[in-house]
Amino acid sequence: MGEVILSLKISVIGTGYLGATHAACMAELGFEVVGLDTNPKKIEQLAAGVLPFHEPGLPELLRKHTSSGRLRFTTSYAEVGSWADVHFIAVGTPQKAGDHAADMTYVDGATSTLASHITKDCLIVGKSTVPVGTARRLGALINEQIEGDAKVGLLWNPEFLREGYAVEDTLRPDRLVVGGDSTAAIDVLRQVYATAINAGTPFIATDLETAELVKSAANAFLATKISFINAFSEVTEQVGGDIRVLADAIGLDNRIGRRFLNAGVGFGGGCLPKDIRALQARISELGLDRTMRFLTEVDEINLRRRDRVVHLAHEILEDIQGRKIAILGVAFKPHSDDVRDSPALDVAAQLFNAGADVSVYDPEGMANARLRFPRLNYATSAIDALRDSALTILLTEWDEFKTLDPSEVGQMVESKSIIDGRNVLRADVWQDEGWRFESLGRKSVYPDGAPFRSVCS
Numbered sequence: 001m002g003e004v005i006l007s008l009k010i011s012v013i014g015t016g017y018l019g020a021t022h023a024a025c026m027a028e029l030g031f032e033v034v035g036l037d038t039n040p041k042k043i044e045q046l047a048a049g050v051l052p053f054h055e056p057g058l059p060e061l062l063r064k065h066t067s068s069g070r071l072r073f074t075t076s077y078a079e080v081g082s083w084a085d086v087h088f089i090a091v092g093t094p095q096k097a098g099d100h101a102a103d104m105t106y107v108d109g110a111t112s113t114l115a116s117h118i119t120k121d122c123l124i125v126g127k128s129t130v131p132v133g134t135a136r137r138l139g140a141l142i143n144e145q146i147e148g149d150a151k152v153g154l155l156w157n158p159e160f161l162r163e164g165y166a167v168e169d170t171l172r173p174d175r176l177v178v179g180g181d182s183t184a185a186i187d188v189l190r191q192v193y194a195t196a197i198n199a200g201t202p203f204i205a206t207d208l209e210t211a212e213l214v215k216s217a218a219n220a221f222l223a224t225k226i227s228f229i230n231a232f233s234e235v236t237e238q239v240g241g242d243i244r245v246l247a248d249a250i251g252l253d254n255r256i257g258r259r260f261l262n263a264g265v266g267f268g269g270g271c272l273p274k275d276i277r278a279l280q281a282r283i284s285e286l287g288l289d290r291t292m293r294f295l296t297e298v299d300e301i302n303l304r305r306r307d308r309v310v311h312l313a314h315e316i317l318e319d320i321q322g323r324k325i326a327i328l329g330v331a332f333k334p335h336s337d338d339v340r341d342s343p344a345l346d347v348a349a350q351l352f353n354a355g356a357d358v359s360v361y362d363p364e365g366m367a368n369a370r371l372r373f374p375r376l377n378y379a380t381s382a383i384d385a386l387r388d389s390a391l392t393i394l395l396t397e398w399d400e401f402k403t404l405d406p407s408e409v410g411q412m413v414e415s416k417s418i419i420d421g422r423n424v425l426r427a428d429v430w431q432d433e434g435w436r437f438e439s440l441g442r443k444s445v446y447p448d449g450a451p452f453r454s455v456c457s
């Protein structure tokens with residue numbers, strides 16, 4: 001007996017990070033799914049089972065369901081508009097050029113084009129991260145575009161997946177949030193997410209505005225938590241102390257929690273930076289100028305950490321002109337090839353622009369980094385990057401960097417100086433091998449010469 005195919009037909013509009021993951025996971029849950037994108041090259045790749053970005057576990061799901069026929073891809077709105085019962089909007093909302101606000105071109109365009117091609121009763125479900133008020137505005141846009149007598153419902157269902165854990169987060173989310181005006185429409189999403197709901201995942205049904213805001217609030221909180229600990233790392237750098245021990249100690253208070261208290265070069269990626277700016281821009285637009293002003297500080301603290309690394313490099317090398325600097329990591333975080341707003345790539349570019357001979361290495365992010373900054377030297381391995389370098393800077397905490405042997409790499413470099421931009425290396429071990437060791441937030445003088453073993457390392 002073949003596998004049961006669930007009766008709701010699903011389309012996912014936009015097959016970037018979010019959309020491709022969502023489409024493959026919906027197929028995995030048993031639905032027939034069509035992914036739509038206006039980029040024919042992307043569609044061709046996905047249809048052939050080729051994922052155009054790095055995401056653990058996703059290529060396997062994509063291949064499984066493109067071969068079974070349960071997951072298809074198209075560039076045709078007419079095809080999905082006459083076929084799907086539930087359309088997920090998963091297009092991007094990047095930061096507008098020269099402005100902090102979100103660029104809504106893709107969400108507006110995708111929604112109105114879809115609506116103009118709808119010929120059967122269906123639901124449109126927004127997943128993109130949007131400024132509050134978008135869903136209601138889109139509702140009016142949809143009504144203008146619908147021809148014929150198809151009934152179309154609108155819901156907002158924000159996505160909380162993390163890059164690097166996208167499949168796990170989609171199939172086994174920690175919560176589901178759905179906003180809308182119609183209980184019947186929300187019940188349809190209960191069917192879509194029945195597997196997770198039956199496994200005990202909390203399902204929060206609310207209004208459109210709350211659903212939109214939940215997403216902005218979650219990312220703003222995470223960004224604030226990171227900048228909070230990074231602000232304290234500025235203090236421990238100045239007065240002495242160990243930011244990791246401080247984070248462990250406050251994190252043991254359950255009300256605070258240890259996660260997202262890793263101090264270092266700060267947050268980047270395609271989400272947190274642009275989302276805190278877009279939130280602030282939207283809230284100011286609503287006349288609440290002061291309400292989210294603290295997010296400017298959150299942003300500034302974050303960017304200052306990058307400057308701190310550059311400053312430390314100047315301090316260590318004195319004259320950085322022509323000196324070889326090895327940068328370990330260009331992705332904005334491990335398990336990702338994403339270099340959007342990557343602190344690591346930003347630091348590499350700043351040092352390059354200041355005249356250093358910068359050699360970078362990242363297990364996954366090289367191709368994307370090369371597209372953005374073709375003039376950096378792209379090494380073939382961590383060792384290749386490190387060879388003859390006057391300074392080593394660890395900026396993305398990939399396992400292979402965390403386990404580098406200071407004695408072995410010490411024989412390859414020109415000068416034994418390292419900046420641990422993610423606070424993941426043992427200072428004492430590196431120092432014992434004769435390295436000058438700098439980090440973001442650790443200037444400890446330990447009572448017995450040995451650091452407290454970090455409970456979360």
Ligand code: UGA
Nearest residue numbers: 159160161162163226260261262266267268269271332333
């Ligand atoms: C983030 C959120 O965590 C997701 O819940 C959300 O769905 C997603 O944005 C989104 O809006 O689409 P992501 O951008 O994949 O996910 O990355 P995170 O794991 O949140 O990390 C963001 C940045 O913060 C990285 O640069 C990471 O290195 C940095 N970070 C994280 C720290 O500097 N310290 C920490 O303690 C944790």
